[in-house]
Amino acid sequence: MKKNFSINLYGELYDIDEDAYETLDKYLKSMNRYFKKRKGEEEVADDIEHRVAELLWERKEQGHKTVDIDAIRHIIQQIGNPEEIDGERDNSAESSLGENFMDAAKEAAQKAGPAVNGVYNKAKEHLRGRRFYRNATDKILGGVCGGLASYCGHSDPIWWRLGFVAVTCLSQGFFVILYLILWIVAPEASTPEDRLSMQGKDINPQTLGEQIINETHDNDAPFVPRPNHTGRGCLRMLVVGMLCILLFPLIILLTLSILWMVGMSALALGFSTILTSDPMVNSTINFLTTNGGSTWVIAICLLIVCIIPIYTIFRIIRDDGTMGMGLTFTLLLLWIAALTCGIVTGFLTVTNFASWNGWL
Amino acid sequence: MNIENTKSQMRKGMLEYCILLLAHKQPTYANDIIKQFQDADMIVVEGTLYPLLNRMKRDGLLQYEWKESTQGPPRKYYALTEDGEEALKQLNSIWDSLNRTVGILK
Structure with missing residues (x-):
């Protein structure tokens, strides 16, 4: 139907x-x-x-x-x-990222001798008219590996994905940043023209x-x-599994920040009178009730810093498409802002607390 | 000699000439041209006709006017301009002489 x-x-x-x-x-x-x-x-x-x-x-x-x-x-x-048959084709396709790079590589190759020059010519032929796109039709996260595989002329991106996972482990996570940069920078192949030039075919x-x-x-x-x-499902499971592991500390932090806020509210409502036997606790509570503003800021920042990755991870696990550029940027900016604000306020509050107690 | 290139050059020249011949008889639209070519055993990919007609119009050989059709959407009827008539005359004579030459050489 x-x-x-x-x-x-x-x-x-x-x-x-x-x-x-x-x-x-x-x-x-x-x-x-x-x-x-x-x-x-x-x-x-x-x-x-x-x-x-x-x-x-x-x-x-x-x-x-x-x-x-x-x-x-x-x-x-x-x-x-x-x-037109034999119509003069002005294939002045926009010079691709690869071609610009190749121009720079050309001189180096010619200097290095015939063997390298041969490889250079082969690579140039391969990259002619090819552009790097994220592959929207074959992706696990952002389609970066799918796009890289297409860009290099491989039909199955499995090795690129495994390679990425491997170098990420070896580099202690550095390649995650590279992946994220490619995800943000590279456009997604959204029209038939994009998909043709992704595969290096004439348009x-x-x-x-x-x-x-x-x-x-x-x-x-x-x-x-x-x-x-090959292995698409397995790899996805692996990624989802890793993300789930990441979820735990985030959720614990989130719970802590919520408990923190509940505690602060309780203090503000005057429950502090119950716990006044220990002088240390007493002074801390005194500090908190007088410096309530900055501790609230820290709690809210912590909340935002936890919620944004949790939201993103849930979207990835549910596989409901990539987020729009606008949303991605907004969330990223908000996250960085909250993190910075939280760290700065936290630092100030800690020094403040130290001098309150006469430690500084 | 690149045989494919020569073949397509010959076909391209022929195609323009044939379109001028058809448009000279009476104003004609793309589908008519395709049908007449098919009847005359001349194989043309339908799509190639549109850019060609477009270029011949830009070159001032053809002009068109829209006509409503009782069968489907409005149609562009192409007719020869004066330049087109002149071009056709020249092509007619070159065709005759080419035909003679080839006939003698064969």
Whole structure:
């Protein structure tokens, strides 16, 4: 069973299945983007849309009541490659990260002799037109390893993932930071064009059409939305397990900060009179009731510092997609701010407490 | 000699000439051109026609006007401009002479 709705194409209504609509929309949009970049050819995208409308109309006349995914695939194939045969291709694709790097490597390679130069040329050929994206369709956390594997031309990112885990253990966690930086810096491959250049394929109407058709085949099995690579499940379990271990201290800290606040509230309400036998306790309580402000700040900062990673870990465990850039940045900033504020206030309070007791 | 390149150059030249021939007879739209090419056993990937028509229009050989259709969306009917007529005349004569030459050489 599929959801079906009506679209209006040049004044004519067509009943179209949801997946067929999404594919058609993706196709027309990528054609639009493609021809918009080429001077004087903007109209071609419009011609293609008219042609699609015409083919759909013919289909309707033949008695097909709804437009399904096969019809759209067929239409995309029928239109074929909307480029002039042997049309001069100005493949002035934006120079990729890799190419810039390679330019710098070129001189070094030429100096180093023919063997290195051979490797250099091979690498250059491989990286031509390739861009580094996070792989949205094959990911465990942020798709960084999937993207790296695609960038280097490997189809299965398992070794990249295992490698990352290994170097993270060896470097005592340094590579986690590298991973996070790549996660933030690298864009996610969100359009068919992105996914083509992630795989280092040329972007032209022909390859775009093929890519879009292939993606519809991937979606034919809706319950396995991502390719099931070797060890994917195991690795995910491992990551989730590690995150769960991280959760424990965080939750304990969170509980402590909440208890702290409860205690402070109790003090503020005058329960301090019960515990006044020991002079040390007495002086501490006196300090706390007079310096209540800064201790509250510490407690709230501790709360924020605990809650943000807990929230993030829960999102990762539940696997409900990556967070948007905006949210990620806001949380990260908030976390750093809370941590800094907490440490500074904590330090000040401790020195304050020491001088209160006459230790300084 | 790059045989594929030569073939596509020949086909490309032919394609433009054939479009001029069709548009000369009467104003015509893309689907008509595709059908007539198919009838004439000339294999054309449908999509390649649109950029070609677009370029010929930009080069001033063709002009089009929109016409409402009772069968589907409105259509662009292409006709020859004066430059297009002139180009067709030149292509006709070169075609005749090429045809003769090839006929003699074969």
